Structures are given as C-alpha cells and as structure tokens.
Amino acid sequence: MPASPPLAPDPHAPDDLAAFKHAFRRHAAGVAVITTLAPAGAPVGFTATSLASLSAVPPLATFNMARSASSWAAIAVADRVVIHMMGSHNRAVAEKLAGPHADRFVGEHWQPGPYGLPVLTGVTSWMVGRIVERVSVHNNAVVVVQIEGGGMGTDDEALLYHERTYRVPGVAI
C-alpha cells in the first residue's frame, strides 16, 4: 500500500503553481486538434490536450485555450469548429499543429470539409460542431461545442501526451 500523501499545511508542500505543475505532470491526456476558418477564410487550428466530453444527450464537448493563442481570434468569432481525435499515425500532424502558426496548414494533411472547415486527413475520428458557449476566465477560455456530425477515420491507437512525450495507451490493468 503506498504511503499517504503529505497534507497541507506542510512546510514541504508545494505552493499553488508547483502543486498544479506536479499534478498535471502525473496526468495523461488524449490528443485532439481543433480547426476552424478565420473570418477571411484562412484555415486555423491547434493541438489540444484539454478535450473532454460534457454530455452525450445533447452531444457536447469542451476544450480550453489561452486567449493569447494565435488561434483565439478565429475561435472567438467562429460559428463552428472541427474536433479531430488523433491516433498514433497522426503524431507528425499533431506536432505540426502545435508548431509555428504559419506552417500549420502548409501541406497535404488536410482538405476542406463541412462548411469549408479544414478537416485533417487520416485521423481516427472527427466531429463538426457549433460553438455554444465561450467562457472567459482570466486570459483563457473554456469553449463548449455541440456536435452535429462527423466522420470515422482509420482504426488506429489513440495518441496520448504524457511527461512531454507522445505515447500510445499501454496494457489494460
């Protein structure tokens, strides 16, 4: 049986930021890519580890982002987004969509989909949905999306991000 965790107040306990960083280092997250169109029509998108289910009926999902992010100006006014579930074969695309903004849609890894929105090719699954809430908290936003449809992709292992490394799920325990 592992020992009990230390309880605060404890002189050795981490402060707020240290506790946060330590905890999220111990948390594994699935990798998604969110895309949309800027008002002038340019494709915009980013890699997210914050995608979560909110409800199934109606189908709602959430993601979080900084309002200082390069994609925020487009997300702030977009009607709809595409949410892609990334698989192990999509690691290079996940890295590209987390890299320099100007390079993210340079290449053959996407095509226009519903409403002209950019859809990444070869992902395990994707959903198109309407943004129904944008909640600002400090300089960040929680975005709530109601899913309207989507498409199935290739059967592939889910892509994870954990300890600053892309991984795949391991054995069942």
Place this chain on the structure above:
Amino acid sequence: MPASPPLAPDPHAPDDLAAFKHAFRRHAAGVAVITTLAPAGAPVGFTATSLASLSAVPPLATFNMARSASSWAAIAVADRVVIHMMGSHNRAVAEKLAGPHADRFVGEHWQPGPYGLPVLTGVTSWMVGRIVERVSVHNNAVVVVQIEGGGMGTDDEALLYHERTYRVPGVAI
C-alpha cells in the same frame, strides 16, 4: 498514408450522437477523482475523465459533470474541492469512486485534509482549490477551479481510461 476520412454530407456518415460516441471511443483520457464535503459534512466525490488544465498562471483546472450526478448537490455549493491524479496503483479506488454513491467513502482509502476535505491516500498527486466558476450547459456543468496548493504522492504510472478499460500509458512514439 491512411485514407482520408469521409466528409459530410455523406449518407454513411454518423449523425450527431453517433459521431460523438465514435470520436470519444477513439480518445484516451487520464483519470482523476474530485472530492468535497456536503454542507452537512459528509465526504462526496466521483471519478472523472474530463479533468483538463486551463492555465498555469493563475493555476486553473476544469472538470465537467452532469447536474444529475449524485455529487452535484455538494459541488454546486462547495467553496473548495480536492482534485486527485490517479495512478496505476489507484485503480480500485477509481472504481470505488465511480461505483455506488453510499460506498464511495467506506474504507481506509481517504483521510481529512485541508479544510477537512477528503484526501485520497496513495495517489500520485493531489491539488486543493477554490471553485471560481460553475457554467451550466443544458443539464451539465463545467467547473473551473483555481488551485491553491496540494501534495505529492507516490511515483506511479498515470491511470488512463480508454475503450472502457483502465490502462497505463504505453511506449513513447
């Protein structure tokens, strides 16, 4: 190179709920447990796969829940919660906190921590924080927590939930 995913409108494309279910089946999630105290002082908590980081400065995290969940009455009025990152050694506790409400705090797997809040023993990391937003969307809620402190636990592999199975992260790719 995997084939392109089908694009809607497509007679074979799933509808909104089918798209949602298919996509989230392809998504892997880290496992957390959220606890608090009910107004009368009873420990309350649940296992969540929706925990996400919102920002580091200030340290903010989000989780999602149904307002029909047994823990909602307490979360709806609580000042603070404890968020636990679950590791591979905590699988039984994660299942217990996802099981029958009356059984969740029966046992030696927790102790009172800061503010008297229930802290699970043997987790990889935990954080205590103040609820700063509760956003209702249909019969669900997005809860935003500002982290104030926490504790480090045992060094253990992160616990994942994927394809209805508890897992640990696999190899780096």
